[in-house]
Every structure is written in C-alpha cells, then in structure tokens.
Amino acid sequence: MNHTCSVRQAAPEDAEALARLHLECWRETYARLLSPGFMARQGVKGRLAMWRQLLAGPHAGRHYVAVDGGTLVGFAGSFPPEDGVREQTELWGIYLLASHHGRGLGQELLDAAIGKETAALWVAEDNPRAQAFYRRNGFVFTGARDTIEEWEGLPEVRMARPAG
Template sequence: MDFTIRPASVDDAEAMAHMHVQSWRESYGRLLPPEFFAKQEAALPDRIERYRTSIAAGHSRMLAHGPDGDLVGLGASGPGTDEDSPCDVELFMLYTLERVHGRGVGQALVDALIGDGPAYLWVLDDNPRAQAFYRRNGFLPDGKRQLCDPSWYSLPEHRMVRPAVGH
C-alpha cells in the first residue's frame, strides 16, 4: 500500500478527530457500549479544538495518509508520564483504520515516532491484535496494570516496555 507519513499541522485537527473516533469504533466496538461512541461523536468539536491547541503548542502527532490523501493512521509519543516511567519515551497513541491493518502503516508510524529507542506504552488487556504488534516491535509486559478512566468503563490495561532495539 502506498502511504505517506508526516507531522500533523493545526489544519489536520478535524480529520484527526474524526479518524481517531472511527478507529476507536473499529478497535473497541466489541468492548464498549454504543453510548460511549455517541458521547465521543458529540464531543468531536471539543476534540478538534484540543488537537488544534495541542499541535499549536508544539505537541507533535504523526499522520499516515493513504494514496488518495485520506487519513488512515495517527500516533503520538513524548516524554513518559508515569511516575515510575521505565524509560524516557512513551508511545501515547497509535491508531490505524481497519482497512489498512497489516499493510505497514502502523509500523511506519512506530518507526517515525520512536525509532529503535527504548519506549513504553499502555494497551488494553483485551486487545490481542495490538499486543501482538507491539511484541513484534520488542515490547513486553512489565507487570504494571491499571484500570482505565471510568469514562472508558474502567477497562483493564497493562504496560509494555521495550529496551533499545538491536543494542
């Protein structure tokens, strides 16, 4: 599949918000009730504004666009936010649309966001596809677990960590 990876600009905020919610619906539709997604749809104007503000403040996001210019993936990384961060870099989010799964988009985003350096992330316990992808990228569970925010129906998640790759 042909796709391009580039940093997000403020002008991308609307497409990002819509794609983000669509990817949640595709990834978590079996885990979360319809009310969750209705609330996310209703909050799109706020999400768009938060993206604009965040990008304008220098918090980068990486985007993947398909051959027709449509947004098919997004991700973000930065300084770790856990009090007991196992390393300096956290992969905050990585989402691709279902129609591009297995086509290298997620891998290209990971490579652009964190390269081959050490990093950590949080993943839902009931997300085997994502966990397998992260394992292929050298991430392993470190035993740290928590529940998501109540707005996410307190779904359980765990932390995965990887050392620098090939070092």
C-alpha cells in the first residue's frame, strides 16, 4: 500500500470534504445503476447536513476516513446495537474512490468501522464487487431484499456477519 495512505477517525472539520467525497463515490458506484438525472439532483447541501449531524452525534467515533496525502479518498461508518433500534452493529456506509481500490484501504476502513463485531448491512443487488468484498469478510446473504424507492427503485439485499 502507498505509504501516504492512512485511515483515521473522521472529525467535524472533515464534514465539507466528506460531503463532496460522498457524492463523488456515489457517482462512481451507481453511474450504471441510476439515471444521470438522478445523480445530477444529488447535491452537496444534503450530504453536508448529514455529515455535520453524524460527526456531532453520539456515534461520531464510529466514522472513519481514508486519506491519501491529506486528501480524503474514502469513508466508512457504523452504528452500534441499540435497544429497540438495531439488534446488531449496522455498517451504514463504506465507499472508496475507484482510483484507490485494491490498495487495502477498504479493508482498513471496514476494520476501523466494525472490527470483528457481528454486523449487518444493505448493498445494491447489482454490485458484485462490494458483495465479494463483504463475503471475504464473513458476510452472508440473509435473504432479505428491499428497494430504495427514492433511488429510482434501486434493489438492495441484506448481508450479515454472524458472531464468530
């Protein structure tokens, strides 16, 4: 791995860069799954509000960034189990710019965000690269399937990593 790349805990001052990175990762990841019009409607303002809330909230310490020479190139975040909300850790997001795939940063982000915890996540049904990554990390398909209606009906599937 390139020695200038590292993973660290996200900080409130990362919110603006994270908002822009989030959109860039979405464009790379979902360009073939969602219409150009949908992607064009996604703005920094909404992502910025989300990141500011996450990085000021009670689970701020569960959000990490991948950095290459001072530039954010990826992120991961999770929420812990919570009575009445989540039975297990939820990996709500992990994204890495395509230019940084294959360097081990995705693994570092996953390890930082959830460690070896029992966890679950949703992944686009037509995202074999991500699904293979999760399978390598002990996740299996649960059989649950959903669609994100506000994302042009994008189908997603549930994966979980049992206690081990």
